[in-house]
Amino acid sequence: MRYRCDRSEKVRVGVIGGGAVGLLTAYFLSAQHDVTIYVRRQEQKSVLIQQGVVVEPYVRKKSIKVKCIEDMVEPDIFLICVKSYHLPALLPSLESIRCPILFMQNGMGHIKWIKEAALPSNIGIAVFEHGVRKINDNKVLHTGVGRVRVGAFTEDDLDILHYVSLLHQDVFPFYQEMDWETVLQEKLIANAVINPITAIFQVENGVLLENPHLAWMAKKVCEEVATSLGQPWEKKWEYVKGIIQSTKENRSSMLVDMDHCRKTEVEEILGYLLDRAKEEIPYVHYLYHSIKALERQKRGDVEW
Amino acid sequence: MRYRCDRSEKVRVGVIGGGAVGLLTAYFLSAQHDVTIYVRRQEQKSVLIQQGVVVEPYVRKKSIKVKCIEDMVEPDIFLICVKSYHLPALLPSLESIRCPILFMQNGMGHIKWIKEAALPSNIGIAVFEHGVRKINDNKVLHTGVGRVRVGAFTEDDLDILHYVSLLHQDVFPFYQEMDWETVLQEKLIANAVINPITAIFQVENGVLLENPHLAWMAKKVCEEVATSLGQPWEKKWEYVKGIIQSTKENRSSMLVDMDHCRKTEVEEILGYLLDRAKEEIPYVHYLYHSIKALERQKRGDVEW
Numbered sequence: 001m002r003y004r005c006d007r008s009e010k011v012r013v014g015v016i017g018g019g020a021v022g023l024l025t026a027y028f029l030s031a032q033h034d035v036t037i038y039v040r041r042q043e044q045k046s047v048l049i050q051q052g053v054v055v056e057p058y059v060r061k062k063s064i065k066v067k068c069i070e071d072m073v074e075p076d077i078f079l080i081c082v083k084s085y086h087l088p089a090l091l092p093s094l095e096s097i098r099c100p101i102l103f104m105q106n107g108m109g110h111i112k113w114i115k116e117a118a119l120p121s122n123i124g125i126a127v128f129e130h131g132v133r134k135i136n137d138n139k140v141l142h143t144g145v146g147r148v149r150v151g152a153f154t155e156d157d158l159d160i161l162h163y164v165s166l167l168h169q170d171v172f173p174f175y176q177e178m179d180w181e182t183v184l185q186e187k188l189i190a191n192a193v194i195n196p197i198t199a200i201f202q203v204e205n206g207v208l209l210e211n212p213h214l215a216w217m218a219k220k221v222c223e224e225v226a227t228s229l230g231q232p233w234e235k236k237w238e239y240v241k242g243i244i245q246s247t248k249e250n251r252s253s254m255l256v257d258m259d260h261c262r263k264t265e266v267e268e269i270l271g272y273l274l275d276r277a278k279e280e281i282p283y284v285h286y287l288y289h290s291i292k293a294l295e296r297q298k299r300g301d302v303e304w
Numbered sequence: 305m306r307y308r309c310d311r312s313e314k315v316r317v318g319v320i321g322g323g324a325v326g327l328l329t330a331y332f333l334s335a336q337h338d339v340t341i342y343v344r345r346q347e348q349k350s351v352l353i354q355q356g357v358v359v360e361p362y363v364r365k366k367s368i369k370v371k372c373i374e375d376m377v378e379p380d381i382f383l384i385c386v387k388s389y390h391l392p393a394l395l396p397s398l399e400s401i402r403c404p405i406l407f408m409q410n411g412m413g414h415i416k417w418i419k420e421a422a423l424p425s426n427i428g429i430a431v432f433e434h435g436v437r438k439i440n441d442n443k444v445l446h447t448g449v450g451r452v453r454v455g456a457f458t459e460d461d462l463d464i465l466h467y468v469s470l471l472h473q474d475v476f477p478f479y480q481e482m483d484w485e486t487v488l489q490e491k492l493i494a495n496a497v498i499n500p501i502t503a504i505f506q507v508e509n510g511v512l513l514e515n516p517h518l519a520w521m522a523k524k525v526c527e528e529v530a531t532s533l534g535q536p537w538e539k540k541w542e543y544v545k546g547i548i549q550s551t552k553e554n555r556s557s558m559l560v561d562m563d564h565c566r567k568t569e570v571e572e573i574l575g576y577l578l579d580r581a582k583e584e585i586p587y588v589h590y591l592y593h594s595i596k597a598l599e600r601q602k603r604g605d606v607e608w
Contacts (some may be wrong), residue, residue: 052339078383158607200504201594201597201598201601205600208599209429211597211600211601212600213593213594213596213597213600214593214597216593217590217593217597220586220590222587261357266592282524282586282587282590283586283590285524286521286524286587286590289517289518289521290504290517290521292517293505293515293517293518293521294505296515296516297505297507297511297515
């Protein structure tokens with residue numbers, strides 16, 4: 001193990017993905033580290049080079065190195081910030097990478113793919129708890145300060161935890177977790193409850209507790225999901241209520257995706273739960289088809 | 305029993321309720337019979353007296369006697385065309401009536417109230433299968449020609465069936481049914497499937513078969529409702545699909561009520577099913593709370 005505990009040490013960070021998570025992460029890490037952001041579209045690359053990364057409500061704009069994914073150069077650590085459903089296309093190009101790789105996807109669907117890919121690197125699984133919304137190709141809005149909680153994928157991957165303290169900043173904290181699965185499941189439960197109901201009823205998160213009928217649903221879905229994952233649901237419901245409270249003014253990512261007629265992460269969240277459930281989970285099943293139905297109504301004839 | 309089989313016989317019909325069903329029924333029956341329509345609001349009474357009843361797409365407008373409900377005069381038969389949730393307020397004023405009374409409500413919730421009221425009249429239960437939409441206080445749109453299917457409430461009520469042939473017209477047919485409960489349940493199943501899903505997703509009926517995810521839901525709800533009522537669900541699903549097909553351009557009454565921020569019949573349809581269900585019916589339960597949630601969002605602070 002190479003332990004590098006000098007907090008002032010500059011790390012070469014490769015952030016793959018120029019979405020909300022990637023831009024926010026690159027913005028904060030570039031204050032201390034040598035960050036390169038990798039994007040797919042030439043158009044976004046140009047905008048980022050010309051205008052830098054802007055994170056509202058902060059004043060300072062940051063210039064960050066930008067490359068296209070084809071031009072990948074191995075840094076000290078890769079942070080994978082693409083949406084789950086883009087991982088299958090990306091994973092083959094990570095097979096020749098030797099540096100640690102930290103995955104920052106939502107849901108749990110990506111775990112299976114990471115397992116199957118059997119990458120030679122040290123692998124970390126992160127849960128990204130910040131509230132962030134993309135405004136355009138170089139601008140995001142930081143709607144809630146959270147944490148990046150990092151666990152080693154297996155016992156062979158413990159080396160990656162060394163980077164937690166290196167990347168940590170008070171304004172953009174990284175935390176070490178022993179059991180990423182529980183942390184990811186907790187976030188999955190919150191996502192499974194908050195995302196679909198807010199998207200179907202087109203409401204901010206807080207309405208899930210203000211409207212008693214939506215509160216009934218949220219609780220039922222939480223109970224069903226937690227039980228299906230083998231977790232104590234009352235405790236998880238307290239957790240989910242806390243998240244709803246602390247993000248009450250926010251529009252969930254699924255609602256925002258729907259508003260912009262973009263593909264949602266329904267497969268990664270509800271599809272994953274349906275796949276792994278051993279018993280009928282009717283509320284999740286209904287929500288899954290509701291989101292799929294709305295996607296279909298919205299997109300009309302356009303194929304994603 | 306007084307059998308009056310002369311089809312040209314003029315019957316004095318009292319139609320209670322000036323909604324879509326009442327206006328359509330009064331319009332057609334007034335071609336042969338002496339119809340008085342009873343309404344609650346003085347405003348609607350004035351409009352109906354001044355402008356008559358208009359049913360689009362038909363050309364002829366009809367003048368029909370109009371009275372307020374307080375000024376009720378006993379006719380040969382009363383047709384009760386108010387919404388289910390108005391019945392409890394109306395039933396006491398029917399206790400002194402001796403003429404036959406035909407109830408034309410949706411759902412099954414009204415049956416309990418009729419039983420409890422123990423009216424002295426002959427009671428009939430009708431299932432109203434026409435498609436009709438109210439445009440304003442004196443105008444409706446006839447969107448689908450159907451039937452009025454009539455059964456006697458109990459064996460003591462068989463006399464009322466005599467009116468079926470008297471009221472029957474080819475353009476507005478009345479049919480005699482031996483088992484109103486099955487007919488009503490069939491309509492209840494169709495309503496429970498079509499109304500809430502179209503209202504939540506804001507689509508015309510036909511989309512329930514065109515969008516595969518909504519079709520999945522419709523089938524699931526149909527299965528759950530039919531099974532809960534002790535009926536063979538595959539057969540009922542064929543029936544419901546037929547109704548969806550034949551009304552594919554229509555907007556369901558629940559969708560229209562929601563569009564106009566009006567109270568829906570969710571209690572009479574889904575609430576009734578939840579009340580009588582002996583086992584968990586999660587899809588119905590979810591739909592029930594969805595409609596209640598939407599009603600609450602729509603109406604804001606206005607109390608109905």
